[in-house]
Amino acid sequence: MELHEFTLKQQLDGLRNSTFSSVELTQNYLKRIKSKDPSINSYITVTEELALKQAEDADDRYSKGKALTLDGIPIAHKDIFCTEDVLTTCGSKMLSNFKAPYSSTVVSKLFDQGVVMLGKTNMDEFAMGSSNETSFFGEVKNPWNLDYVPGGSSGGSAACVSARLASAATATDTGGSIRQPAALCGLTGIKPTYGRVSRYGMIAFASSLDQGGVLARTAEDAAILLANMSGHDPKDSTSLNIEVPDYPKEISNDISGLKIGLPKEFFEQEMPDYVRKSTEEAIEVYKDLGAEIEEISFPNIDLSLPVYYVLAPAECSANLSRYDGVRYGFRCEEPKNLEDLYMRTRSEGFGAEVKRRILIGTYALSAGYYDAYYLKAQKCRRLIANDFTEAFKSVDVILSPTTPGTSFKAGDKKNDPIDMYLQDIFTIPANLAGLPGISFPCGSYNGLPLGLQLVGNSLEEGKLLSAAHHFQEVTNWHKESPEL
Ligand code: GLN
Secondary structure, three states: OOHHHOOHHHHHHHHHOOOOOHHHHHHHHHHHHHHHHHHHOOEEEEOHHHHHHHHHHHHHHHHOOOOOOOOOOEEEEEOOEOEOOEEOOOOOHHHOOOEOOOOOHHHHHHHHOOOEEEEEEOOOHHHOOOOOOOOOOOOOOEOOEOOEOOOOOOHHHHHHHHOOOOOOEEEEEOOOOOHHHHHHHOOEEEEOOOOOEOOOOEOOOOOOOOEEEEEEOOHHHHHHHHHHHEOOOOOOOOOOOOOOOOHHHHOOOOOOOOEEEEEHHHHOOOOOHHHHHHHHHHHHHHHHOOOEEEEEOOOOHHHHHHHHHHHHHHHHHHHHHHOOOOOOOOOOOOOOOHHHHHHHHHHHHOOHHHHHHHHHHHHHHOOOOHHHHHHHHHHHHHHHHHHHHHHOOOOOEEEEEOOOOOOOEOOOOOOOHHHHHHHHOOOHHHHHHOOOEEEEEEEEEOOEEEEEEEEEOOOOHHHHHHHHHHHHHHOOHHHOOOOO
């Protein structure tokens, strides 16, 4: 087997047993990136020199018996996480020249455990999108079929792990951007509870919804990485000051008797037969594993999309007001005066989808409409959160498809924002309620992967990871990889 074919866990074992070195592993990925990524476009920046230096340092620590928890494992970071002295673009022209002066907590924590950074991954501009077609740095292709999208906004992270151009990758999820690309690229992706992973140095889109997480090949790999990214951070006031469980250990927890809820309103949504069929097959797998299935009701699901598309743009319009051409990032040429500087910097620096969101958000927050839109949306958000509270009185996890279908052809939904927004119909409710969600492969259709989603109660990432891990012990969907 070639080194990139091993899972992160197997690579860690190999490094610990000196079967191969981190330099060999890192070089293998760098070589693959050079030959395969030009047709996929999953990386915006490849940090070759830094990666090799970090790999050498890791090997040095192994030889001295002083290895760190994740020493020498090469991963990629979504280009939304600030990395000191390394370009951090958020997929936008606005930050196309921005070298972050500091590293985000997620990146620092992983560096502290010896992780090697291969580079920064492509993404939808400011994480707004479901297809990775809105990046200033070009579209990302789905490694399973280059005519199809990898999903978004963490499309670069998903495509690079799926194409075996990194062992795993960091990602963020505001309305589905970890779980949806995980589903479309055949990966395991987990969005933890809001506040579990620090948002310090993670460029803001919609602060009350954004959460960092992981895209990996298996639930086991996701557990290993998540355990090392999570934890309290005094630099993020919404970070939870609660001990992080030992996720890699928790994945083995018994799941017999696990109560799985099927929200009947989710299954009433329009979806092709193949999605229904693979979800039903997955339910059978869980029954065989000893889980108990129960129908539950989620009466307010229809509010999720409209609520999200008021709140996320409202928060984004406030967050993105900082890009004014004055302090950092892109600045228009030869501004005539201050107003001209603001106007042209923002109209030239932002792409169409970002502008659409800023306009919607500014409108929803404006004096005359605040009560009618923003306040109303906040109240509806509470109703959706209440649906979850009610459901978790009788079940442990909530099961549904991750997306209403497999990946779609690039260009197919680009000019129909509503159709694009529907991609997140099953994922958005968890963000609105701040709950953890996981997606993992459960089938395929026409050679493209499909994902299954489980949403858990607050801080129950361990339960989700163990449910996914047990599924992966008896199925092979997660072992399939695209031919490149
Ligand atoms: N697709 C959703 C959006 O465009 C979610 C994005 C995300 O989770 N970052 O807003």
